[in-house]
Amino acid sequence: MHEISLVEGLFQQLRDLAAENNTTRITTVTMEIGPLCGVVLDSFQFGFDILSADDEMLRGSKLIVKIPEVQYRCSDCGHVETVAGPKPDGCPKCGDLLLIPSGGEDLMLLQVEME
């Protein structure tokens, strides 16, 4: 729901970064989007596409998204399952349903390529 405003915040950060590096053109933006950070990937990409199309500095730039793994610790047997995709339904070892996630909550700007 607030992906567009997050992209606006990102663009402000990119403008500052471009100014620091004396560049007016950004070609590639690499982000890490944690599965638990509350950001919908498709909406973020959509926001990036429509806002970059309107932006001199970012027009035609590419968004690369990396999705970090999340570790789920079983609250019963302590088994830790590391998952890149959706949350597992239950512990693969004992079947318990209480899994405590760790990681995957951040939205990071990793790297920027500029000309």
Place this chain on the structure above:
Amino acid sequence: MCDTCGCPSPSDHSHDHNHDHSHGHSQTKTVDVHASLFAANDALARANREHFDEIGAVALNLISSPGSGKTTLLEHTIEALKGEINIGVIEGDIETERDADRIRAKGVPVVQLTTGGACHLDAAMTHKGFHRLQKEPGGDKIDLLFIENVGNLVCPSTFDLGEHERVVFVSVPEGPDKPSKYPKAFTSSQTFVITKTDLLPYFDFPVEEARGDALRLNPNLRTMELASPTGEGMEKWLDYLRELVAAMKARKNL
């Protein structure tokens, strides 16, 4: 310097160097950033929390769908704790002063933040709101600050406001499936309150199912059920608030 390979960037090229790789990339520059997009909000939230600690005010961030009964619960809470705990309220809504008017009528300091369309409060709005609140009559001695977030079970859960605890509310008419459908509001909260339990006879709301789903997501959740107009379950809620305030006072007096 080019950050990728260490070769000089175009601006400091003298063209007398002798390395042998291709210069096809000499126009591009790669910068490693590793900065969280939430970092600015989180830093401000930490500053807010430190400020609340300093003045000894417990801050609670109240999250729910629109219409779960947060404002009504606050009205009853203010009545019940009058003369015992100094309460202040920050009301977040997209438009109107209505909620603030209702709280003001109860005689406690309140400010209304209208986000003008934004789906959540953030740490910056909270910071400004709290400074406005401190200028209201009674705003200089707050023990317990309620921050009533914009009615929304999705976005507010991503933004730390600097609260000490987060409370998520689900009312009986909404149905018991909210914890499963909106997990982040429950995994990021410390307390889960089911409201409007006086309506249980009229709705299909298995309390155990809602509570069980929420605890599956977050085994550390404190849970309670109440109906503020009838007073049912209110003592547990009020005791929870009293304990938070007493713990803060004890920390301050150490």
